[in-house]
Amino acid sequence: MKGFLEVLGVDSLDTYGSLLLFFDEERYLFECGDGTQRLCSEYKVKVAHPRMRNIFLSTNTAQSLGGLFGMLLTLADAGKTQLAITAPSGIQQLFKASKPFIYRPSLKLDITEVDAPHQNTLPQLVSQDDLVSVFAVPLMSDQEPHILKAGSTPFVVSYICRACDMPGKFDAEAAQRLGIPPGPTYGRLKRGESVVLASGEVVTPQMVMSESISGSVILFARVPSVDYVQNFVAHDGLSPIALCKDERRARFVCVVHMAPREVLQDERYRAWCQALEASPLTSRVQHIGLHQSLGVGDRLSFHAQAQDTYKLHRALGLPFFPLPAGSLSSDHMRSVEAHAAALSHSSIRFDPPDLSAMSESRRSCNEALQALLGVPDVVLAETKLRLNLAPVTAVGLVYNETASLSMCADMLNDIEAEVHAVLPTPTAEKTSLGVDASEAVPHVMAPVANKFAHMGDRECEITFLGTAAAIPGKHRNVSAILLNMFERGAVLLDCGEGTLGQLTRSKGQQRADEILRRLKAVWISHMHADHHLGLLHVLSRCSQPQLGRTKPVMVLGPRPLQNWLASYSKFCENVSYLYFDNQIFVEPQQPSANYFPEHLGLRVRCVEVDHCSLSYGLVLDDCVHDWRLVYSGDTRPCRALAEAGKDALIAIHEATLENDMAQEAREKMHCTTSEAIDICVHDMNAYRTILTHFSQRYPRVPALKDSTELLKHQSVALAFDFMVVNFKDLDALPRLLHALPALFPDDEDGSICENNTLSNQELLQQSQLTDHTAGTKT
Numbered sequence: 183m184k185g186f187l188e189v190l191g192v193d194s195l196d197t198y199g200s201l202l203l204f205f206d207e208e209r210y211l212f213e214c215g216d217g218t219q220r221l222c223s224e225y226k227v228k229v230a231h232p233r234m235r236n237i238f239l240s241t242n243t244a245q246s247l248g249g250l251f252g253m254l255l256t257l258a259d260a261g262k263t264q265l266a267i268t269a270p271s272g273i274q275q276l277f278k279a280s281k282p283f284i285y286r287p288s289l290k291l292d293i294t295e296v297d298a299p300h301q302n303t304l305p306q307l308v309s310q311d312d313l314v315s316v317f318a319v320p321l322m323s324d325q326e327p328h329i330l331k332a333g334s335t336p337f338v339v340s341y342i343c344r345a346c347d348m349p350g351k352f353d354a355e356a357a358q359r360l361g362i363p364p365g366p367t368y369g370r371l372k373r374g375e376s377v378v379l380a381s382g383e384v385v386t387p388q389m390v391m392s393e394s395i396s397g398s399v400i401l402f403a404r405v406p407s408v409d410y411v412q413n414f415v416a417h418d419g420l421s422p423i424a425l426c427k428d429e430r431r432a433r434f435v436c437v438v439h440m441a442p443r444e445v446l447q448d449e450r451y452r453a454w455c456q457a458l459e460a461s462p463l464t465s466r467v468q469h470i471g472l473h474q475s476l477g478v479g480d481r482l483s484f485h486a487q488a489q490d491t492y493k494l495h496r497a498l499g500l501p502f503f504p505l506p507a508g509s510l511s512s513d514h515m516r517s518v519e520a521h522a523a524a525l526s527h528s529s530i531r532f533d534p535p536d537l538s539a540m541s542e543s544r545r546s547c548n549e550a551l552q553a554l555l556g557v558p559d560v561v562l563a564e565t566k567l568r569l570n571l572a573p574v575t576a577v578g579l580v581y582n583e584t585a586s587l588s589m590c591a592d593m594l595n596d597i598e599a600e601v602h603a604v605l606p607t608p609t610a611e612k613t614s615l616g617v618d619a620s621e622a623v624p625h626v627m628a629p630v631a632n633k634f635a636h637m638g639d640r641e642c643e644i645t646f647l648g649t650a651a652a653i654p655g656k657h658r659n660v661s662a663i664l665l666n667m668f669e670r671g672a673v674l675l676d677c678g679e680g681t682l683g684q685l686t687r688s689k690g691q692q693r694a695d696e697i698l699r700r701l702k703a704v705w706i707s708h709m710h711a712d713h714h715l716g717l718l719h720v721l722s723r724c725s726q727p728q729l730g731r732t733k734p735v736m737v738l739g740p741r742p743l744q745n746w747l748a749s750y751s752k753f754c755e756n757v758s759y760l761y762f763d764n765q766i767f768v769e770p771q772q773p774s775a776n777y778f779p780e781h782l783g784l785r786v787r788c789v790e791v792d793h794c795s796l797s798y799g800l801v802l803d804d805c806v807h808d809w810r811l812v813y814s815g816d817t818r819p820c821r822a823l824a825e826a827g828k829d830a831l832i833a834i835h836e837a838t839l840e841n842d843m844a845q846e847a848r849e850k851m852h853c854t855t856s857e858a859i860d861i862c863v864h865d866m867n868a869y870r871t872i873l874t875h876f877s878q879r880y881p882r883v884p885a886l887k888d889s890t891e892l893l894k895h896q897s898v899a900l901a902f903d904f905m906v907v908n909f910k911d912l913d914a915l916p917r918l919l920h921a922l923p924a925l926f927p928d929d930e931d932g933s934i935c936e937n938n939t940l941s942n943q944e945l946l947q948q949s950q951l952t953d954h955t956a957g958t959k960t
Contacts, residue, residue: 183313184603185572187400187436189563191221193474195507195691196683197483198245199440199563200474203315203343203400205572206379209234212341212402213440216719217483217680218249219256220654224484225566229253231259236309238316239269240339240404240440241738242276242754244719251284252679252715256653258286264470268308268318271295272337272753279749283709295318296680305419307340314397317342319419323409338404342425345397349374357390366535395435396465398571399425405441408448415454422461432465433780434577436569442475445553459557459703468579471551472563480508483565486656488589488881491904497601497925498918501639504593505902506691510589527604532591542616544581576617604924634809634831634909640668641807644832644906646901647684649874650677651713651816651852657881658903660712661686661874662811663834664697670783671702674815675800675834681716682723688904699731702782706739706764707815708797714743718750721757725842734758738786740796742932764788764798780807789826791817793851799823801830810907812866816875818848819857824865832912833868834901835861836875840884841866855884863895869910874901883926 191200191213198215209792211218214237222229237253239246247269257265267273274293275779277284294308296318305317319340337749354364362368362385367377376386379591383609405414418424426433435458445451459467482488492510494503502633510518514532521530544562551560561567566582617818637894643666650658664685674681686694701724706714718739724735737747737759744761751757767788778786785803793816800813801823812827814820814835827833837859838852847854853861855873862871876884883900899907899915 183572184576185313185345185398185570187438187569187571188455189470189472189565189567190225190227191215191218191483192481192563192565194473194481194483194689196680197221197565198248198683199472200591201402201438203314205345207231207233208311208313209237210236210309210314210316210343212238213240213246214248214250214253215245215480216248217683218715219253219658220656220680221483221565223654225657230257230262232262234262235264236266236268236316237316238339238341238402239267239273240402241406242270242272244722244755247273247754248715248719249679251280252653252711253518254284254289254291255286255711257626258289262289264290264292265311266292266294268296268316268339270320271297271854275753276746276749279746281716282746283711292353295303296339298322299413303419305424313346315344315346317344317419319417321405321410321413321417323407324412325409328444338406338410340404340420341402342419343400343402344427345399347397348395350394351394353390357385360389361384362390373474395574396431398434398436398577399439400436400571401425403440403452405439405445407442409818410442411445411448412453415450418456422458422463425458426461426463432463433462434466434468434571436468436470436571438470438472438563438936439832440472442473443554444475446471447478452554452556453513455555455557466577467557467559467908468569469551469557470556470563470567470569471560472733476551477562479546482508482589484656485589485593487658488901489593490657490902492589492594493597493601493925494902494905496597497604498921501908502904502905502915502918504904506687508687511592514589514591514594529598531592531598533593542693573931601925617803634807635911637807638911638942639908639910640907642667642804642809643906644834645685645688645907646872646903646905647688648678649876649901649903649905650712651836651875651877654678654680654877655878658876658878662716663874665811666697667783668903669700670806671700672697672698673702673782673784673802674704676707676713676815677715677717677720678712679715682719684903695729695937697730701735703736703738704776705786705800705801705813706737706743708794709740709742710794713815714739716748717743718755718757721747721759722755724759725757734760736760736781737763738762738764738767738788740798745954758760758868764796768798777897787826791816791820791823799826801826812862812868814850814853814858818851819853819861822866824861825864827868828849830866830868831870831909832907833862833866833871834874835871835885837873838877839873840880845953859895859898863897869897870915871898872897872907872915873898873899876900883922884949 185205188202190202190434191197193199197217200213200215200218203210207230219229253846265314270430274295296306296378299320299322303320305319307315309316319342320337321340322337371379371387371390376384378384405411425435439446453709458464466571473874488509491506492504495505517530548561551562552558561579568580570576570578645664647662647664648659650660654660657678657926662681663675665673665675721735722893724731741763767786768790775950778784783805785805787801788798791797793798797815799815799817802811812830812833814823816836835858836853839847841854841856844854859871862868897916899918
């Protein structure tokens with residue numbers, strides 16, 4: 183039998199702890215937070231595998247289940263018909279409230295709820311097969327339930343996984359000495375059956391088999407804070423005897439500490455770890471730390487997206503494509519900053535990482551954890567870190583160096599070569615970032631745009647946090663847009679799974695927390711999962727006292743969303759928010775019509791659009807600077823939205839499918855590229871149109887077959903994840919489109935510039951954005 187434990191997600195800026203346990207072909211997933219299925223896509227983990235049968239959750243909070251509903255939709259659509267889920271009690275109620283968007287009768291769910299503990303509740307057997315038995319250990323906080331703060335949960339579940347003992351090896355020589363002839367009799371003895379010889383002698387398996395090998399024990403120890411430590415260390419089911427269940431033979435034990443630093447340095451917890459280490463019932467104990475506070479920091483997980491962003495940053499530069507936090511190692515980042523400061527247009531050559539220095543850094547981090555717990559074998563979790571469990575001869579840790587790094591030197595050097603090959607030669611006149619006002623793209627609304635060109639850079643900007651349709655992918659996450667008005671607050675337009683992680687990766691932890699403190703509202707367009715599943719984690723974070731918010735976030739959305747959020751807050755995690763039904767903004771009535779201008783400085787209007795039931799588009803009118811922004815959500819071309827958004831400064835519109843898929847667009851109630859442009863440019867007369875919500879058929883860039891016609895509009899741009907559009911830079915925005923065929927030729931599919939005879943260098947010259955000046959706003 184082969185078995186191993188593999189870390190899938192770590193607690194970093196944009197991923198949350200999740201692990202896969204493999205025994206032969208059986209697979210068990212522990213935790214399913216935001217981004218789990220995206221990690222599976224990034225690292226080619228087949229979650230739709232027929233043997234993926236069990237998901238175990240330690241809490242009913244977004245940290246554990248934020249990615250569950252999206253994962254279930256993907257599994258059902260991939261043909262999976264059965265799955266078992268084990269979670270704390272309350273999960274059934276949340277599933278009932280999720281039916282408006284999670285209904286998939288083809289996928290049968292076997293849900294086991296773990297009840298809150300009563301005194302010292304014994305471990306509960308929740309899953310058992312021929313390979314492993316899984317026991318749930320519910321743990322209560324020391325705090326009384328009625329005084330739990332927002333963002334807290336009354337109890338959590340740790341899991342004990344006990345692998346079945348492996349049979350010993352068949353001793354053929356011993357069988358021959360007993361007079362057993364080779365053949366089927368050998369097979370019966372190997373299967374554990376006794377046989378009767380012709381002489382009448384009974385031969386038992388123990389007479390011809392070596393001693394069985396004790397199976398490993400894996401403990402997933404969820405201890406959220408010191409309030410849970412006493413109940414954890416005092417639990418009878420977590421003693422060495424209870425864990426190992428065998429006083430005759432010692433077992434290999436792995437403990438995954440899903441606990442913050444304050445828990446690991448608690449003397450009670452340290453004493454428990456040291457007692458387990460010293461127990462004669464354990465042959466060896468391997469500890470794995472899995473928590474952001476232990477030093478994971480901004481470690482990169484989504485390399486494909488980071489490579490795209492780096493390419494755009496190097497070719498088109500700031501202000502539209504700043505580098506997300508943690509994209510580069512500190513040494514590589516210094517190289518990029520020095521190159522930008524020198525206004526150099528040559529390519530950068532990155533030196534390969536010093537593996538010995540990396541090993542030393544890892545060793546130093548692990549030694550710090552060993553000192554913290556007072557035990558020898560402790561390592562910090564890394565993505566794709568594998569602990570081999572069986573066979574016994576293979577037991578040990580295996581690191582995946584590629585998954586553990588920021589973008590490696592080879593990746594960066596390849597991108598540098600691609601960009602430098604198509605980058606136009608700079609001239610003396612082209613040494614400043616962006617485009618002069620005199621070179622701005624002409625448009626009928628140019629006088630309006632010029633007013634915003636002189637705005638400060640801390641007035642208003644848009645950050646695209648997710649630009650894909652349906653499911654998260656390697657290159658693009660699902661729908662989310664941040665409208666940041668700085669001191670005036672911020673608004674999220676849609677909030678697909680992983681939005682919080684995308685925000686934190688884009689801005690860094692400190693700036694992301696500042697934005698969340700100022701977040702006034704989240705607007706949800708409709709109930710499809712790719713537009714709202716990230717809301718749970720955003721509200722969870724905003725409800726945590728340490729963030730320092732004084733008022734709840736306002737949530738505007740379709741009516742069924744209110745029931746879902748209420749169920750989550752009641753049965754899973756106590757989160758704070760103030761809800762408004764989108765329908766009241768279709769024909770705004772008092773007092774709602776005045777509430778948002780007073781609290782946001784924005785007039786809000788919702789428009790019923792042509793998609794699923796209760797789908798809305800959004801029109802925002804700024805009461806301070808007198809601009810209008812339109813966001814379509816998901817829709818077919820909608821004349822009512824075009825009329826309501828007339829003369830908008832910015833129209834953000836879905837363009838899910840390319841023009842040759844018009845029939846599918848009609849069937850699925852989406853827009854093609856040409857339809858979106860026609861509505862925004864011609865009917866709405868928007869000054870700038872930004873297309874988003876691209877099908878995963880187009881991983882990086884849509885296959886724009888009519889690119890020559892598209893470029894003639896001179897007011898259209900394509901959104902990318904992490905793209906930042908400050909209102910003062912709107913004049914230069916359309917020039918980005920000219921550069922895309924040169925930067926992403928692999929996505930052309932023979933058609934992206936089918937009707938365009940310009941060379942790659944000419945396309946980039948038209949983009950007018952070839953300088954790489956460094957600098958970011960604070």
